Amino acid sequence: MSFIELTDVDLVYGGAARDKSTQTLAVSSVTLAIEHGEFLAIVGPSGCGKSTLLKLISGLVRPSRGKVAVDGKEVTHPLKTVGMAFQNATLLPWRNIRDNVMLPLEIVEPYRSRQKTDREKNRERAEMLLEKVGLSGFGDRMAWELSGGMQQRAQLCRALIHEPSILLLDEPFAALDTFTREDLWEVLQELWSFRKCTVILVTHELREAVYLARTVHVMSPRPGRILKTSIIDIPRPRTLESTFEPGFVDLVHDLRHHIALGKRH
C-alpha cells in the first residue's frame, strides 16, 4: 500500500447538490499512488484542478466521489501535519522572519505544549532552516523588508519547521523572476534531499517539474484527469546545467506535447 492513495476521485464545486447546471466538475476520476519520500509534480494548463488535488490530499476539501487515504487512513478532515506553501508568501507582516517560521510550532503537537521549555531549541531549528535556504542573519528582519524570492525561502522554512511528512507546494515560484526561481529550485532540491519528506509540487512550469520531481503527472483541462505520467530518472543532484542536456529537453518537450494533446480533446 502506498503512502498517499487517491482512488477514482471526483470533485464537484459549487451549486446546490441537486442542481447539476451550476456545478463544476473540477477533478474527474483521478487515481494516484504516491510513495513515501517521493517528489511528485503535477503539471497542466491553468484551471485544470491541480490546486484542488492538493486540497484533497491535505483534507481541506472532501472528494465528491472516490477515496483519499494517507498512511492507510481515509482523510476525513484536515491532516494536521502538512506543510504548505503558495504563490503568495503569506507571511505575517507583524512578525519577524524567525517568528514567522516558528508559527507551526505554536500550533502543531507535540511542539505546541513544549513551546515554553523548548524556546531556545526551536529558535535554533528556525535559524538552521533559514541558513539552509540562504537566509542566515535575516531572522530579525520583518517580512516586508525582504524581496519576493527571500519571502518564498522563508515560506519554505515555515512549511518545513514542524517536520511534516507531506509538503504541498502550490506554484510557489510562479511570481518570481527566472533567476530567482532557478535559485529556489536548487534550494528546494537541497531541502528535500535532507528532509526526505513527500513533496507534491503543482506547477505550470515544465522545466521546474522535470528539474525537481521524480514523477510528473500531466493533467488535462477541466475536468482534470491524469493524462500521462513520466518518470524522470535524471541523476541527482540535478544542476542548472542538466536543464540544457538533450535528455532533459526531450522530457520537457514530451510533457508539452501531452499538454497540447489534452487541450485539443
Place this chain on the structure above:
Amino acid sequence: MTENSQQKLAPWVATLALVVAWWLVIRLFDIKSFILPTPWETLQAIYQFRYPLFVHGMATLATTLIGFVAAVVFGMALGILVGSSRLLYSGIYPLLVGFNSVPKAALVPVFVVWFGAGTIPAVCTAFMLSFFPVVANVATAFATIEPELLEVMRSLGATRWDMTRKIGIPRSMPFFFASLKIAVTLAFVGSVIAEIVAGNNGIGSVMLVASSNFNVPLVFAALVVVGVMGVGMYLIFDFFERRMTAWSVRGGDAMAQTIGG
C-alpha cells in the same frame, strides 16, 4: 524649515487661520456677540467659567469614556464574531447598518424613559454612536484575511481560537486603532447630545443652561472645551496606533483604512 517641522506646525497655523477668519467675519458683518461671540470673548468666557467648565468637562469626559470603553469591548467582540463567519456577516451586518442610520439624538428620550435623566442616557448614547466604527473595522479585518493563510493554519490543525489569536487579532489591530480614533470623537458627540437633551450634569447641560440665558460666549466656550477634549483623546489613540501597529504603516501597504460611523 524642514518638511517635518512644517508638518508639526501646520495644525497650529490652520487653527490660527480659523480663529482669524472667525474674527474677520464678525468684524466685516458687524455680528452681535449674542449671535456669535468673538474668539476673545470666548476665551474670556472660558476663563470666567473655568471652574464649572472643568467640573462639567470632567463629568462629560467620564461619561464619554465609560460609553467608549463599553463600545470598544462590545465592538471588538461583535466584530470578531461577524468577521469570522460569512453567515453572521450577511445576517447581522445589514442590521448594524440600520442601527447606525438611526439618528442617535432621537434615542435619548427613549433612554431617559428607561433609565431616567442623568448620566446613564449619556453613556448609552455615547456607546450607541461609537460602537459601529469598531465593529465595522474589526469585521473587515477578519473578513479579508488571505484564504491561503487560513489554509496553512487549518492544515496545521489550528483551532478557530488559534486562528483568531494568531492571525485575526494581530491583523485587525491597524483597523482597530484607526476605528478607535473615530469612535472616541463620536463618543463625545453622543454624550454631549444626551446631556443637552436630558442632562443635569456635563458640558452639554452647561450649554443648555447658557443658551437659555443667552450667554452665547459660554456656549462657545463649552464647544471649545469639547473640541479640545476630542482632539486630546484622538492624539492619545493616534500615539498608541503608531506604537502598536508600526508594521502596517512601514510595510508600505496602507492597510489601515478606516470606515467612518
